[in-house]
Amino acid sequence: MLTCVTExxxxxxxxxxxxxxxxxxxxxxxxxxxxxxxxxxxxxAATSHELWSQLTDLAPQFGAYALSFSMLGTFWxxxxxxxxxxxxxxxxxxxxxxxxxxxxxxxxxxxxxxxDHTHLRLAVWIYWANxxxxxxxxxxxxxxAARAELGDPAAPAVRLLWRRLLLAQTLYAAGxxxxxxxxxxxxxxLAVCQLFFMISPRxxxxx
Amino acid sequence: MLTCVTExxxxxxxxxxxxxxxxxxxxxxxxxxxxxxxxxxxxxAATSHELWSQLTDLAPQFGAYALSFSMLGTFWxxxxxxxxxxxxxxxxxxxxxxxxxxxxxxxxxxxxxxxDHTHLRLAVWIYWANxxxxxxxxxxxxxxAARAELGDPAAPAVRLLWRRLLLAQTLYAAGxxxxxxxxxxxxxxLAVCQLFFMISPRxxxxx
Amino acid sequence: MLTCVTExxxxxxxxxxxxxxxxxxxxxxxxxxxxxxxxxxxxxAATSHELWSQLTDLAPQFGAYALSFSMLGTFWxxxxxxxxxxxxxxxxxxxxxxxxxxxxxxxxxxxxxxxDHTHLRLAVWIYWANxxxxxxxxxxxxxxAARAELGDPAAPAVRLLWRRLLLAQTLYAAGxxxxxxxxxxxxxxLAVCQLFFMISPRxxxxx
Amino acid sequence: MLTCVTExxxxxxxxxxxxxxxxxxxxxxxxxxxxxxxxxxxxxAATSHELWSQLTDLAPQFGAYALSFSMLGTFWxxxxxxxxxxxxxxxxxxxxxxxxxxxxxxxxxxxxxxxDHTHLRLAVWIYWANxxxxxxxxxxxxxxAARAELGDPAAPAVRLLWRRLLLAQTLYAAGxxxxxxxxxxxxxxLAVCQLFFMISPRxxxxx
Numbered sequence: 001m002l003t004c005v006t007e008x009x010x011x012x013x014x015x016x017x018x019x020x021x022x023x024x025x026x027x028x029x030x031x032x033x034x035x036x037x038x039x040x041x042x043x044x045a046a047t048s049h050e051l052w053s054q055l056t057d058l059a060p061q062f063g064a065y066a067l068s069f070s071m072l073g074t075f076w077x078x079x080x081x082x083x084x085x086x087x088x089x090x091x092x093x094x095x096x097x098x099x100x101x102x103x104x105x106x107x108x109x110x111x112x113x114x115x116d117h118t119h120l121r122l123a124v125w126i127y128w129a130n131x132x133x134x135x136x137x138x139x140x141x142x143x144x145a146a147r148a149e150l151g152d153p154a155a156p157a158v159r160l161l162w163r164r165l166l167l168a169q170t171l172y173a174a175g176x177x178x179x180x181x182x183x184x185x186x187x188x189x190l191a192v193c194q195l196f197f198m199i200s201p202r203x204x205x206x207x
Numbered sequence: 208m209l210t211c212v213t214e215x216x217x218x219x220x221x222x223x224x225x226x227x228x229x230x231x232x233x234x235x236x237x238x239x240x241x242x243x244x245x246x247x248x249x250x251x252a253a254t255s256h257e258l259w260s261q262l263t264d265l266a267p268q269f270g271a272y273a274l275s276f277s278m279l280g281t282f283w284x285x286x287x288x289x290x291x292x293x294x295x296x297x298x299x300x301x302x303x304x305x306x307x308x309x310x311x312x313x314x315x316x317x318x319x320x321x322x323d324h325t326h327l328r329l330a331v332w333i334y335w336a337n338x339x340x341x342x343x344x345x346x347x348x349x350x351x352a353a354r355a356e357l358g359d360p361a362a363p364a365v366r367l368l369w370r371r372l373l374l375a376q377t378l379y380a381a382g383x384x385x386x387x388x389x390x391x392x393x394x395x396x397l398a399v400c401q402l403f404f405m406i407s408p409r410x411x412x413x414x
Numbered sequence: 415m416l417t418c419v420t421e422x423x424x425x426x427x428x429x430x431x432x433x434x435x436x437x438x439x440x441x442x443x444x445x446x447x448x449x450x451x452x453x454x455x456x457x458x459a460a461t462s463h464e465l466w467s468q469l470t471d472l473a474p475q476f477g478a479y480a481l482s483f484s485m486l487g488t489f490w491x492x493x494x495x496x497x498x499x500x501x502x503x504x505x506x507x508x509x510x511x512x513x514x515x516x517x518x519x520x521x522x523x524x525x526x527x528x529x530d531h532t533h534l535r536l537a538v539w540i541y542w543a544n545x546x547x548x549x550x551x552x553x554x555x556x557x558x559a560a561r562a563e564l565g566d567p568a569a570p571a572v573r574l575l576w577r578r579l580l581l582a583q584t585l586y587a588a589g590x591x592x593x594x595x596x597x598x599x600x601x602x603x604l605a606v607c608q609l610f611f612m613i614s615p616r617x618x619x620x621x
Numbered sequence: 622m623l624t625c626v627t628e629x630x631x632x633x634x635x636x637x638x639x640x641x642x643x644x645x646x647x648x649x650x651x652x653x654x655x656x657x658x659x660x661x662x663x664x665x666a667a668t669s670h671e672l673w674s675q676l677t678d679l680a681p682q683f684g685a686y687a688l689s690f691s692m693l694g695t696f697w698x699x700x701x702x703x704x705x706x707x708x709x710x711x712x713x714x715x716x717x718x719x720x721x722x723x724x725x726x727x728x729x730x731x732x733x734x735x736x737d738h739t740h741l742r743l744a745v746w747i748y749w750a751n752x753x754x755x756x757x758x759x760x761x762x763x764x765x766a767a768r769a770e771l772g773d774p775a776a777p778a779v780r781l782l783w784r785r786l787l788l789a790q791t792l793y794a795a796g797x798x799x800x801x802x803x804x805x806x807x808x809x810x811l812a813v814c815q816l817f818f819m820i821s822p823r824x825x826x827x828x
Binding site: 027031035036040047069070073076077080198 | 222225233235236237316319320324330333
């Protein structure tokens with residue numbers, strides 16, 4: 001029985017292409033599911049003025065939506081930077097990617113918890129815990145890829161990926177710390193971190 | 208730290224294939240999510256006559272659905288015409304495409320706002336604002352691709368893509384202007400613009 | 415202006431690969447969305463017996479689900495048989511495929527109308543009208559592919575695809591006619607047609 | 622008429638690539654749809670303490686979610702191990718994969734039945750019946766691939782895939798048997814089986 005499983009492991013999860021398509025599929029769906037939290041009240045607005053006030057009431061939801069969408073963009077780019085320097089896949093890598101995707105799929109839930117409770121520290125910390133789990137899943141992929149020699153040996157990327165990952169997680173943790181002062185300050189800190197990562201390739205000093 | 212980010216940028220978002228798969232995934236989901244707004248009332252119809260009147264009550268929703276689906280088709284074709292003449296991708300292009308996809312995912316929301324408030328000018332303008340943001344995101348991709356020399360130099364397409372984009376946005380803006388007369392006239396104007404783009408390849412004078 | 419649009423048409427919708435990925439994406443989502451109609455009542459069952467009776471109450475929904483899933487499977491295979499013999503794509507083909515996908519996305523709606531009104535002729539006819547529109551969209555693709563010479567000239571498939579399409583639509587239309595006798599008879603007729611298409615490759619007389 | 626269908630069958634379902642993309646798409650969506658069952662009560666929590674107790678109330682849902690996600694991961698890997706050793710596809714294989722995908726799409730439903738009725742034997746058995754149908758659909762693919770000689774003859778994988786499939790289904794059936802003692806014991810047994818399959822590639826004795 002054990003031999004059977006061992007041999008099966010040698011066979012399973014080999015195709016990097018299939019892993020990549022699953023990653024793209026899950027991200028595409030999660031990015032789109034976020035929008036389902038944007039819902040006007042059942043009672044239809046009778047005037048443009050009323051509609052406008054209904055829309056402005058949705059501002060926190062829209063903010064959480066935009067923040068989560070850009071977080072997902074960042075992690076999507078990070079995952080592909082990581083998988084892009086692999087030569088091959090194996091069963092363990094497939095499971096580490098599935099773990100990463102699991103925490104991608106929980107992001108719409110933690111984002112909606114945050115959007116509905118912007119005044120609660122716990123809501124910010126749950127959102128941050130989700131980001132932390134995503135970072136841990138990425139780190140696990142790097143550790144395994146190094147140990148199983150899945151990476152392209154010519155690529156000097158691993159050290160770079162590690163530093164970027166630790167930098168991002170340090171900034172997110174700082175944002176979570178700021179939450180002790182006030183939940184709103186924590187959310188703003190996380191949003192500023194996120195903006196830094198999005199804008200960085202466009203800064204004149206070439207960050 | 209800054210060097211780390213710079214080097215990471217050089218590594219990230221390189222795969223055009225992954226960007227294309229994400230685009231197709233998001234469009235496929237958004238096109239399908241639109242249908243979730245088509246819902247009969249909870250109380251089941253007892254007769255065919257009653258069912259028919261329930262279905263005809265859904266006509267504005269169905270109209271908004273068909274209009275938004277064909278808008279999505281137009282933008283999907285536009286995005287692939289644009290990405291199709293690129294040789295490569297980079298991190299900034301990936302972010303401009305993600306920005307484009309963000310406004311693709313908001314379309315089911317703005318379309319449902321429009322479907323529920325066909326009598327309000329603001330609803331038409333919010334829908335149009337969504338189309339405008341999609342156009343801006345496409346324009347940003349063209350600007351960046353030219354500056355970063357991502358495009359295929361042999362392709363004479365850039366000028367063509369620009370003219371097409373500006374033509375489309377001018378027509379949409381005209382539709383938004385017509386809304387000043389009446390919201391329904393604005394919706395009809397947008398639908399006529401849309402029909403023009405869909406039918407154009409089939410006109411005898413080869414538009 | 416017209417020249418611009420003409421030239422743009424020559425550029426747009428060229429990639430068959432992108433069309434194929436969009437088709438697969440839309441089918442994957444629609445197949446999965448169907449299951450959202452399977453919902454137990456809000457009040458949780460206290461005993462296994464009660465749960466069993468709640469589940470058996472869902473039987474019409476489950477039947478409509480299985481029928482629609484296998485319809486989608488049939489049309490997915492039909493669309494890929496059709497696109498599989500194309501050498502290239504163009505803007506018009508992309509729009510005919512988008513039209514086909516539009517009626518794919520309406521299938522969860524017409525299927526839920528059918529599941530909730532199995533006693534109404536109109537519900538069966540609306541479902542059948544959806545199947546007819548899918549057939550017309552497939553026929554339009556064949557007509558355009560022949561006219562624009564998109565197909566592989568070596569492939570003797572076109573005649574075969576036409577005959578298969580007309581056979582399927584004739585059987586569906588017969589099912590719709592049977593509905594005049596009774597709605598349930600019509601549903602059974604459609605299900606029998608569907609079963610014939612699914613089982614045909616496995617019959618001993620090699621149908 | 623029969624000849625037409627025969628010839629059509631020879632033409633249809635040939636592209637293994639399309640089948641693989643559909644499989645990835647359906648799995649990506651089902652994995653993400655599972656999260657829709659995670660919903661906080663409508664009334665927003667006023668304090669972090671209240672939010673925490675709302676979140677802990679979701680623990681069974683979260684457990685069912687994590688279990689089902691990892692089940693889906695296992696079956697996704699199994700399906701790709703199976704399809705990965707095929708040289709080609711045919712119409713019957715496409716239908717066996719569609720049957721497999723049908724029972725993949727029912728998993729969010731059976732998982733939510735289980736999450737809402739952890740105290741009922743019937744709920745566990747319905748969940749297990751879903752796993753059994755997935756196993757039967759995989760077995761059917763293996764039987765057909767052997768008969769139609771779709772597999773790569775050089776691959777010694779078929780025997781291995783069979784043994785793995787039977788081992789998994791034996792363990793799941795054992796879990797279903799344990800349910801006779803108590804529903805919760807059955808759920809734990811299924812979770813332990815699942816954990817075994819996930820952890821196996823990482824055990825020091827190389828299982």
